[in-house]
Amino acid sequence: xxxxxxxxxxxxxxxFLCVGLDPDMNxxxxxxxxxxxxxxxxxxNIQIIDAAAPYCVAFKPNNAFYEAYGLSxxxxxxxxxxxxxxxxxxxxxxxxxxxxxxxxxxxMYANAYFKRLGAxxxxxxxxxxxxxxxPFLQYENKWAIVLGLTSNEGSADFQQVTFKGKxxxxxxxxxxxxxxxxNNMMFVVGATKAPMLAEVRTIVPDHFLLVPGVGVQGGxxxxxxxxxxxxxxxxxxxxxxxxxxxxxxxxxxxxAAVETQKIASQMKELMKNI
Amino acid sequence: xxxxxxxxxxxxxxxFLCVGLDPDMNxxxxxxxxxxxxxxxxxxNIQIIDAAAPYCVAFKPNNAFYEAYGLSxxxxxxxxxxxxxxxxxxxxxxxxxxxxxxxxxxxMYANAYFKRLGAxxxxxxxxxxxxxxxPFLQYENKWAIVLGLTSNEGSADFQQVTFKGKxxxxxxxxxxxxxxxxNNMMFVVGATKAPMLAEVRTIVPDHFLLVPGVGVQGGxxxxxxxxxxxxxxxxxxxxxxxxxxxxxxxxxxxxAAVETQKIASQMKELMKNI
Numbered sequence: 001x002x003x004x005x006x007x008x009x010x011x012x013x014x015x016f017l018c019v020g021l022d023p024d025m026n027x028x029x030x031x032x033x034x035x036x037x038x039x040x041x042x043x044x045n046i047q048i049i050d051a052a053a054p055y056c057v058a059f060k061p062n063n064a065f066y067e068a069y070g071l072s073x074x075x076x077x078x079x080x081x082x083x084x085x086x087x088x089x090x091x092x093x094x095x096x097x098x099x100x101x102x103x104x105x106x107x108m109y110a111n112a113y114f115k116r117l118g119a120x121x122x123x124x125x126x127x128x129x130x131x132x133x134x135p136f137l138q139y140e141n142k143w144a145i146v147l148g149l150t151s152n153e154g155s156a157d158f159q160q161v162t163f164k165g166k167x168x169x170x171x172x173x174x175x176x177x178x179x180x181x182x183n184n185m186m187f188v189v190g191a192t193k194a195p196m197l198a199e200v201r202t203i204v205p206d207h208f209l210l211v212p213g214v215g216v217q218g219g220x221x222x223x224x225x226x227x228x229x230x231x232x233x234x235x236x237x238x239x240x241x242x243x244x245x246x247x248x249x250x251x252x253x254x255x256a257a258v259e260t261q262k263i264a265s266q267m268k269e270l271m272k273n274i
Numbered sequence: 275x276x277x278x279x280x281x282x283x284x285x286x287x288x289x290f291l292c293v294g295l296d297p298d299m300n301x302x303x304x305x306x307x308x309x310x311x312x313x314x315x316x317x318x319n320i321q322i323i324d325a326a327a328p329y330c331v332a333f334k335p336n337n338a339f340y341e342a343y344g345l346s347x348x349x350x351x352x353x354x355x356x357x358x359x360x361x362x363x364x365x366x367x368x369x370x371x372x373x374x375x376x377x378x379x380x381x382m383y384a385n386a387y388f389k390r391l392g393a394x395x396x397x398x399x400x401x402x403x404x405x406x407x408x409p410f411l412q413y414e415n416k417w418a419i420v421l422g423l424t425s426n427e428g429s430a431d432f433q434q435v436t437f438k439g440k441x442x443x444x445x446x447x448x449x450x451x452x453x454x455x456x457n458n459m460m461f462v463v464g465a466t467k468a469p470m471l472a473e474v475r476t477i478v479p480d481h482f483l484l485v486p487g488v489g490v491q492g493g494x495x496x497x498x499x500x501x502x503x504x505x506x507x508x509x510x511x512x513x514x515x516x517x518x519x520x521x522x523x524x525x526x527x528x529x530a531a532v533e534t535q536k537i538a539s540q541m542k543e544l545m546k547n548i
Contacts, residue, residue: 099338131427150403
């Protein structure tokens with residue numbers, strides 16, 4: 001999916017919500033586990049996807065939650081990706097894999113996620129530098145989403161140390177931005193650091209930002225929009241746990257729909273400011 | 275495997291070689307592809323493993339080379355790990371996955387690789403900080419191998435920039451070392467940067483270092499040992515392509531054995547210096 005298609009989706013649907021598909025066997029409703037012994041993760045996912053699709057523009061499965069269950073987990077992931085591609089081809093599909101390796105190895109990851117699995121984007125760790133990121137920029141209408149400033153406490157350890165008078169994440173975003181452009185690169189900036197979004201916008205005024213941390217992690221949608229919204233919206237705000245585990249009962253999909261709709265209607269209001 | 279068991283293996287076998295299992299369908303000998311259509315990667319791997327085992331103390335499959343082939347690739351990886359665990363339980367088993375995510379997600383990766391797959395160690399990307407690394411330090415006799423100074427050109431972009439008068443990787447290694455100890459943490463330091471090993475040894479004089487980049491990438495075994503060897507050896511030197519693709523013919527396993535034996539005999543000589 002290219003940038004104008006993504007912006008068009010957002011402006012048409014009046015939402016820039018990304019739903020994180022992070023299934024956890026300990027949190028999936030009991031009746032799903034009982035009735036779908038063969039692949040409860042997939043069954044859980046497709047019900048969440050169907051419920052949330054009208055109110056979001058992107059889905060983001062995090063690989064860890066699938067790798068945790070080995071082969072069967074990977075199978076659930078691949079089936080989930082295929083389900084989204086087939087039934088919701090207009091939704092932006094992000095593989096939250098946080099990959100990054102030496103050049104020839106990153107190229108293998110890029111091929112796997114973009115060509116074989118059909119993801120539109122993959123999250124990428126920047127520490128290994130240019131040749132670890134650039135293989136993800138070689139595919140038309142595909143995106144590398146580079147970790148800039150993450151939502152966790154540990155972001156203080158390296159990302160926020162002062163380097164050349166600014167935070168180190170500033171230098172990382174500034175440097176990585178030179179390897180790509182606003183049509184093939186986004187950055188992860190955590191919602192828990194909303195005021196820093198103003199600084200990020202001085203570096204990459206037009207790039208899309210993937211913003212996790214709204215919901216359970218405590219980030220505020222209004223704050224994020226205040227500092228991060230652009231004329232093209234420029235934000236994909238991810239929420240996962242607060243949506244997919246809104247209820248642990250038989251009404252989990254309905255409750256997920258209610259939650260996503262609630263966020264989407266807030267987003268619609270906030271979009272009036274641009 | 276704990277530190278003293280690892281050191282014991284190294285001193286008994288007089289080798290500190292780690293063999294990287296990075297199978298590439300375009301490089302696997304033709305007869306393997308013809309004769310083992312069902313799982314050529316696994317067949318290739320087990321022949322390499324059997325050939326190399328007497329001359330090495332560790333194996334390191336890199337996930338990218340398996341994820342590239344989707345479900346069947348992951349199946350090959352899991353079978354390979356099981357084969358090593360069963361037939362070579364005294365070999366140190368490294369999952370080269372370069373994972374790292376927010377705390378609860380890193381915890382899922384740790385569980386997957388240590389408990390379910392039985393790896394002794396996993397490579398970890400440090401950019402997301404303490405809570406992304408520490409879940410890998412909670413398992414007895416298991417190891418996080420943190421990316422310090424990698425062997426690729428891109429290491430210049432962030433790892434080698436000057437921070438507080440030293441290279442940034444210096445600060446990363448120094449900081450991460452505080453989260454663990456020499457019994458549950460190692461660092462990746464590329465062989466292509468051998469002289470910098472002397473500096474790394476000032477930060478972590480006793481930690482084991484995983485050193486990729488000897489062989490095709492051009493690193494020198496002698497140089498690495500000159501600057502990195504400790505009284506406990508303290509090095510696992512990885513070689514992959516120069517061993518596993520020593521021959522593209524029916525003699526690939528024999529040639530892999532010859533290559534590993536050659537490196538092991540050099541290592542035996544170099545160990546005389548400690």
